Each structure stands twice: as C-alpha cells, then as structure tokens.
Amino acid sequence: MNESQSPTYLIYGAGAIGSVLGGFLHKINRSVTFAGRGSHLLAIKEQGLRITGIWGEHLVPPEEIDILSDPLNREKRYSTILLSVKSKDTETAAREAAELLAEDGIMVSIQNGLGNWETIARLVGEKRTVGARVIFGAEIPVPGLAKVTVNADDVLLGEPFCPVNRALLQTLKDDLRLSGIPARAVSKEEIWSALWGKVLYNCSLNPLGAILEVPYGRLGENEETRMIIRGIIEEIFLVCQALKVPLPYKGADDYYRFLLETQLPPTRDHRASMLQDILAKRKTEIEALNGAISRLARENEIPTPYNDLLTLLIKFKEKRESQGPGPQG
Ligand SMILES: NC(=O)C1=CN([C@@H]2O[C@H](COP(=O)(O)OP(=O)(O)OC[C@H]3O[C@@H](n4cnc5c(N)ncnc54)[C@H](O)[C@@H]3O)[C@@H](O)[C@H]2O)C=CC1
Numbered sequence: 115m116n117e118s119q120s121p122t123y124l125i126y127g128a129g130a131i132g133s134v135l136g137g138f139l140h141k142i143n144r145s146v147t148f149a150g151r152g153s154h155l156l157a158i159k160e161q162g163l164r165i166t167g168i169w170g171e172h173l174v175p176p177e178e179i180d181i182l183s184d185p186l187n188r189e190k191r192y193s194t195i196l197l198s199v200k201s202k203d204t205e206t207a208a209r210e211a212a213e214l215l216a217e218d219g220i221m222v223s224i225q226n227g228l229g230n231w232e233t234i235a236r237l238v239g240e241k242r243t244v245g246a247r248v249i250f251g252a253e254i255p256v257p258g259l260a261k262v263t264v265n266a267d268d269v270l271l272g273e274p275f276c277p278v279n280r281a282l283l284q285t286l287k288d289d290l291r292l293s294g295i296p297a298r299a300v301s302k303e304e305i306w307s308a309l310w311g312k313v314l315y316n317c318s319l320n321p322l323g324a325i326l327e328v329p330y331g332r333l334g335e336n337e338e339t340r341m342i343i344r345g346i347i348e349e350i351f352l353v354c355q356a357l358k359v360p361l362p363y364k365g366a367d368d369y370y371r372f373l374l375e376t377q378l379p380p381t382r383d384h385r386a387s388m389l390q391d392i393l394a395k396r397k398t399e400i401e402a403l404n405g406a407i408s409r410l411a412r413e414n415e416i417p418t419p420y421n422d423l424l425t426l427l428i429k430f431k432e433k434r435e436s437q438g439p440g441p442q443g
C-alpha cells in the first residue's frame with residue numbers, strides 16, 4: 115500500500131467476531147466487504163448489521179452492506195483480509211480467500227487455537243501472514259445482530275514468521291483503535307507468546323465450560339473444577355517447556371493465579387464459545403486447543419491425561435449433539 119491508498123478490508127467469515135470487526139471498521143468509513151454463510155449473512159444483507167453490547171450500539175444499514183458474492187467484488191483484490199472462521203474451516207476459507215488477496219496484502223488470522231498461522235502461511239506465504247490475539251467476546255444472539263459480551267485485553271497484532279507489509283499492519287492497528295477497539299502491534303516473540311497464552315486460557319476454561327454447561331465464573335468458584343484447571347495448565351506448561359515456547363507467565367503456579375485473579379473476573383458471566391458451539395450443534399475448536407496439546411505431547415512423550423480426557427469428552431458431546439441423545443432420550 116502506498117501513502118495515498120486506503121486499505122480495503124475483506125471480512126472472510128462474517129460470524130460473531132468478524133461482524134464486530136467489520137461493523138466497527140465501517141463506522142470509521144473504511145471500505146469493508148463481508149464474506150460469510152447462512153442466516154446471519156442473509157439477515158445483514160436484507161436488514162443491515164446491528165452491533166450491541168459493552169461497546170455501544172451501531173448499525174450498518176443494508177444499503178451500505180457490501181457482500182463478496184457481488185460479481186464485481188470477486189474481481190477485486192483486497193489489501194487486508196481478516197480471516198475470522200473457526201479453526202476447523204481455516205484450510206478451506208484461507209484457500210478461497212487467498213485468490214482475493216492483493217500481492218502486497220496481508221491475511222490476518224483472527225482466530226483461537228494452534229495451527230492456523232501455519233495453514234495461512236502455506237497458502238498465502240509467510241510474507242503475507244499476520245497473527246492476532248483476540249480476547250473480547252462476541253455472539254450472534256439472532257441473525258443480523260452481533261453482541262460484544264466481554265473484553266479482557268487489547269487485540270494484539272504481530273508478524274509470526276517474517277516482516278510483512280508493515281504499513282498495512284500499522285493501519286489495521288490504527289483503524290481498530292480509531293473505531294473504538296483497543297489494539298496494539300507487538301513483536302514476533304510477543305505474538306507467539308500471546309497466542310499460546312490465549313491457548314492456555316481457552317484450554318483451561320472452554321472444554322470444562324462446554325461439558326458442565328456453566329459460564330466461566332462457576333469454574334473458578336468450585337474446588338473440583340479448580341483442581342482440573344490446575345491439571346490442564348501444568349500439562350500445557352510441560353509441553354511448552356519441551357517445545358521451547360515463550361509463554362508470557364513464569365510457571366504453572368503463576369498462570370493459575372493470574373487466570374483466577376485477573377482473567378476470570380471480567381469474563382465471569384461469559385459462556386465459552388465451545389459451549390455455544392455445542393448448544394448450536396456445531397463442531398467445536400477442540401482439535402486446535404486441547405486436542406492440539408495432546409498431539410504435541412504425544413510427539414514429545416509427555417503424558418497429558420487431563421487434556422486427553424477433555425478432548426475425548428468434547429468429541430463425544432459433538433457427536434451426541436449432532437446425532438441426538440440416543441434410544442434412552
Ligand atoms: N466469538 C468470540 O467471542 C471469540 C472468538 N474467537 C475466535 O474467532 C474465530 C471466529 O469465531 P466466531 O466469530 O465466534 O465464529 P462464528 O462461527 O460466529 O463465525 C465464523 C463464520 O465463518 C463462516 N464461514 C465458515 N467457513 C466459511 C467459508 N469458507 N467462507 C465464508 N464464510 C465461512 C461461518 O458460516 C460463520 O458465520 C474462532 O477461531 C474463535 O475461536 C476469539 C475470541 C473470541
């Protein structure tokens with residue numbers, strides 16, 4: 115992007131997080147195109163996109179909603195693609211979106227879990243891959259409406275592999291801030307460390323929240339769930355040690371305290387995205403979270419019984435929800 119050009123944003127996966135980011139970027143008059151599927155996309159096309167929640171009310175009227183399926187939009191090349199699909203869809207979505215990315219553009223993974231950055235880099239090249247750590251919460255309570263539920267920290271953006279088009283990265287950071295979404299650009303080491311820090315957080319809370327069907331806060335209030343959380347965290351630290359991953363915490367004790375005392379309070383009422391997926395009969399991101407930890411642990415001969423068990427239980431729940439409860443009801 116040269117000095118005089120404005121970024122062109124493509125939200126690839128206009129679900130909960132993508133709609134909030136796209137809606138806020140639209141608020142500051144940026145060029146935003148939405149790509150998505152299903153009833154939410156249909157609703158925003160026909161009635162516009164409404165945003166509600168802790169960051170206030172905002173409406174993108176239907177006549178200002180720009181959808182990728184418009185043939186002219188498919189010819190266009192976008193400077194900045196925000197890939198905001200669930201991890202299980204990364205490969206397909208990134209492959210489709212790669213064709214729409216400008217030669218000197220960036221594809222930003224707005225996702226939780228391990229493996230997404232590597233998949234994107236394989237498809238668009240390391241020089242166009244940007245990582246993000248997102249720790250605000252969003253839901254789609256009804257099609258056409260995105261609700262911002264909680265915010266635990268700034269959005270972090272960084273180059274996971276090598277320098278990218280830095281002007282675009284800085285512009286994205288500035289645009290998010292201008293729109294009202296706290297954001298910072300960080301170094302390569304910090305973005306990896308933030309990704310793994312978020313993996314620690316999601317692995318500790320999401321499968322338990324989904325299995326027990328309770329909000330995050332309840333997991334911190336009970337001795338039994340605290341013991342399980344502790345086990346999950348200790349195992350992840352062993353894997354990180356073996357892989358030499360630079361975590362942003364000194365050790366398992368340190369993170370356990372930080373999770374309970376600092377991270378949980380502002381997100382106490384939040385229902386894990388994994389619980390929302392189970393309730394909506396969608397596949398979860400377990401394979402990119404605890405499932406990925408179990409796989410990496412096996413490769414390094416580290417026992418991870420807590421993470422293994424939670425992965426198996428979530429897989430059972432995914433099947434049960436999609437197939438029905440069985441003959442006994
Ligand atoms: N929702 C939340 O509070 C948070 C979510 N995240 C992460 O952000 C990512 C996105 O999460 P959500 O927005 O909650 O998911 P979501 O399921 O609400 O949105 C994803 C959207 O992508 C669409 N999609 C899937 N494949 C597609 C394709 N090939 N082409 C076009 N559209 C496609 C889906 O139909 C869906 O509407 C996940 O990795 C999640 O873990 C991170 C922090 C918070």
Ligand SMILES: CC(C)(CO)C(=O)C(=O)O
Nearest residue numbers: 249250251252381386387
């Ligand atoms: C919304 C959030 C950020 C929890 O704070 C999350 O990561 C999740 O539900 O998976």
